[in-house]
Amino acid sequence: MRRRSSANLHWVAGLLRGDFGTSYTYRVPVGTLIAERLEVSLPLAVFALVLAAAVAFPVGFAAAARRGRASDAALTAFTQLGLAVPNFWLGMLLVMVFSIGLHVASAGGFPGWVRGSGRRCARWRCRRWRSQRHRRRFSRACCAAP
Numbered sequence: 001m002r003r004r005s006s007a008n009l010h011w012v013a014g015l016l017r018g019d020f021g022t023s024y025t026y027r028v029p030v031g032t033l034i035a036e037r038l039e040v041s042l043p044l045a046v047f048a049l050v051l052a053a054a055v056a057f058p059v060g061f062a063a064a065a066r067r068g069r070a071s072d073a074a075l076t077a078f079t080q081l082g083l084a085v086p087n088f089w090l091g092m093l094l095v096m097v098f099s100i101g102l103h104v105a106s107a108g109g110f111p112g113w114v115r116g117s118g119r120r121c122a123r124w125r126c127r128r129w130r131s132q133r134h135r136r137r138f139s140r141a142c143c144a145a146p
Contacts, residue, residue: 018031019031040110056079059078059079062075063075063076063079095107
C-alpha cells in the first residue's frame with residue numbers, strides 16, 4: 001500500500017513539473033502528443049468560440065430589443081433548435097454539404113494551418129469542373145493531399 005501511494009505521489013509530482021510520462025501505445029512522451037494535438041485543437045476551439053459569440057450576441061441583443069414580439073419568439077425558437085440538434089449530427093450534415101455537395105473542403109484529413117489556410121483548389125478556376133464527366137478526375141487531382 002505504501003509503495004503504491006508513493007508511486008502515485010511521484011506521478012502527481014511529475015504532472016506538476018509537466019512530465020506526463022510515456023505513452024504505452026506510441027512509446028513517446030505524452031506531453032509531445034498533447035502538444036501535437038493542441039496545434040490543431042486549440043485554434044479550432046478559439047474559432048468556434050469566436051463564431052459562437054459572433055452569432056449569439058447579435059441574436060441575444062435583437063431578441064432583447066424586441067421582447068414579447070413575434071421576432072423575439074422566432075429568435076428564441078432558432079436558439080432552442082440550435083441547442084436541441086445533436087452536435088455529431090450537425091457535424092456530419094455540414095461535412096456532407098461542404099465536402100460532398102459544394103466541394104469546398106475535404107471530408108477527411110488535415111493539410112495543416114499554413115499549407116491549407118490560403119490554398120484554394122485549382123478546380124474552382126477550371127472551366128471543365130462544371131462538367132459532370134470531369135468532376136471525379138479533377139477532385140482527385142486538384143485537392144489530393146500530398
